Amino acid sequence: MELTFSTKNLTVSDRFRDYVSEKSGKVDQLAHKPEELLVKVTRYEHSKQSGQEDRVELTVYEPGHVVRAEAQAPDKFAAFDMAFGKLQERLRRYSDKKKVHRGGGHKRVGTSELAGSGFKDLDVTPADPSLFTGEIEVTETVESPVSQTELVIRAKEFEKIAMTKEEAVDHMELVGHDFYLYHDVDSGQAAVVYRRKGYSYGMISLI
Numbered sequence: 001m002e003l004t005f006s007t008k009n010l011t012v013s014d015r016f017r018d019y020v021s022e023k024s025g026k027v028d029q030l031a032h033k034p035e036e037l038l039v040k041v042t043r044y045e046h047s048k049q050s051g052q053e054d055r056v057e058l059t060v061y062e063p064g065h066v067v068r069a070e071a072q073a074p075d076k077f078a079a080f081d082m083a084f085g086k087l088q089e090r091l092r093r094y095s096d097k098k099k100v101h102r103g104g105g106h107k108r109v110g111t112s113e114l115a116g117s118g119f120k121d122l123d124v125t126p127a128d129p130s131l132f133t134g135e136i137e138v139t140e141t142v143e144s145p146v147s148q149t150e151l152v153i154r155a156k157e158f159e160k161i162a163m164t165k166e167e168a169v170d171h172m173e174l175v176g177h178d179f180y181l182y183h184d185v186d187s188g189q190a191a192v193v194y195r196r197k198g199y200s201y202g203m204i205s206l207i
Contacts, residue, residue, distance in 0.1 A: 001028055002036045009043040010054070016076060023084055027060060030091040036061040041076050056080045058087045067091060068175045090174060168193045169201050 003024055005012060024037050040057040054076040060067040067090050071082035162185040163171075172180035172193055179194040184205060191205035 001031075001034045004036060004038045006038065006040040008041070009045070010041065010076075012041055012076065016080075019077065020080060023080075026088060027091070030088060030095060031060055031062055031067070032095070034060050034062050039080075041079075043076075044072075054079045056083045058083050060087065060091070065171065065174055067094065070176075086176065090176065094174060162188075165191075165193060165203055 001024070003021060005017065005020075020039055027034055027037055036059075038057075038059040038061070040059070042055045042057075044053050044055065046052060051074065053072050053074055055070060055072040056076060056079040057070040058068065058080075067087065069083045069086035069090060071079050071086065073079035073082060158181075160183045162183045164185050168180050168182040168184075168191075171182070172178075172195070179192055181190065181192050183189075184191040187205060189205055189207075191203055193201055193203050196202050
C-alpha cells in the first residue's frame with residue numbers, strides 16, 4: 001500500500017511521517033487489497049485565545065470503493081489518532097459485511113421491503129469505482145439582496161453512475177457522510193439517501 005502525504009499551511013516532520021507509517025500497518029490488516037492511504041494535514045490559525053488547530057483527513061483507496069475519515073484537534077498527532085480510530089471502525093464494519101455476504105447466512109430483502117422498514121435491516125455491497133472519477137469543483141459567488149453580503153456556494157459535479165439504494169447507502173457509510181446523492185437505477189432519476197435516528201436510513205427523490 002502506498003502512503004501519500006498532502007499538507008497545507010504546515011510542514012510535517014519525519015517523526016509524524018514515521019508515526020503514521022507505523023500505524024498504517026493496521027490498514028493492511030483490515031482493508032481488502034488497499035492501494036493507497038492519503039493523509040491530508042491542514043493547519044488552521046485562530047485567535048490568540050483559541051490558538052491553532054490541525055485537521056487530518058484520511059482516505060483509503062481500495063478496488064471498487066473509497067473509505068474516508070477526518071478529525072480536528074490542537075495538534076496533528078491527536079487529530080490523526082482520532083481520524084484513524086474512525087477509519088478503523090469503518091473498515092471493520094465493511095469487512096464484517098463482506099463476511100456476511102460470503103457466508104450466505106442472511107436473508108435477501110427487496111428494496112420495497114427495505115424502504116417500508118426504514119432501511120433498518122439494510123445489507124449492502126459496493127458500487128462501481130468509476131463513481132469517484134471525473135470530479136469537478138465549482139465555486140459560485142452570489143449577491144444576497146437582503147444582507148448585501150457575498151454568499152459563496154461550493155458546487156461539485158460527479159459522473160452519473162446508476163446504482164441501487166443499497167449501494168448508495170454503502171458509499172455513504174464508507175465516506176462517513178450523513179447523506180449521499182446518486183442516480184437511482186430503478187427510477188432513472190437523481191435521489192438522496194440519508195441517515196435517520198438510530199441505525200436506519202431514508203431516501204428522497206423527485207417525480
